[in-house]
Amino acid sequence: MKYCLAIxxxxxxxxxxxxxxxTTLTGKLLVNxxxxxxxxxxxxxxxxxxxxxxxxxxxxxxxxxxxxxxxxAGGTIPPGKYKVIILSQSSGPPNPxxxxxxxxxxxxxxxxxxxxxxxxxxxxxxxxxxx
Numbered sequence: 001m002k003y004c005l006a007i008x009x010x011x012x013x014x015x016x017x018x019x020x021x022x023t024t025l026t027g028k029l030l031v032n033x034x035x036x037x038x039x040x041x042x043x044x045x046x047x048x049x050x051x052x053x054x055x056x057x058x059x060x061x062x063x064x065x066x067x068x069x070x071x072x073a074g075g076t077i078p079p080g081k082y083k084v085i086i087l088s089q090s091s092g093p094p095n096p097x098x099x100x101x102x103x104x105x106x107x108x109x110x111x112x113x114x115x116x117x118x119x120x121x122x123x124x125x126x127x128x129x130x131x
Contacts, residue, residue, distance in 0.1 A: 025060075025070040025077050025119055027126045029086070035066030042103075043089050046128060048082040051116065058082075077119055084108070084115035084128055104130070 029036045029046060038044055044062040048070065058077050060068035070077050086108035089101070106112060108130065117126050 021122055022076040023079050023119060023121050023124070024075075025058075025124045025126065027068060027124075027128060028066045029062050029068060030066065030127050030129045032131060033129070036062060038062065038064050038066075041090055043087075044103075045087045047085040047087065047110075048077070048117070048119075049085060049110070050078070051081045051083055054080070079119050079121045081116060081118050083110075083113060084117055085110050085113050086115075086128070086130065 025048070029044065031037075036044060046060045046062060046068050047057055048060075049057040056078075058070045058072060060070045062068045086104055088103045108115060115128065115130070117128070119126075
């Protein structure tokens with residue numbers, strides 16, 4: 001009986017209380033106004049780092065069609081202003097069509113990026129536009 005009560009308590013804890021609004025972030029990575037054209041073997045990721053010295057960053061893989069979706073363990077990203085970092089590299093077996101290094105040449109690295117977005121409570125659909 002104690003075992004059943006313990007499992008029940010854990011399930012309630014994991015389910016959470018109340019039905020608060022989730023904050024999500026989805027969009028497309030646009031290069032010169034069009035969705036990025038990735039090639040097989042290329043890895044492109046977008047990282048969102050909270051501004052103002054807050055802890056925690058959120059990462060999203062960019063799909064072949066240029067879309068991304070921030071997925072977190074809790075299913076939500078905290079609202080606020082974020083610095084946007086774009087990482088690009090080849091992965092997997094060599095592909096002559098894949099860029100051998102960062103296609104953006106470090107322009108959107110943690111140290112150099114000037115990109116930022118504001119995430120509001122609820123559903124956010126924001127495209128990231130780069131040259």
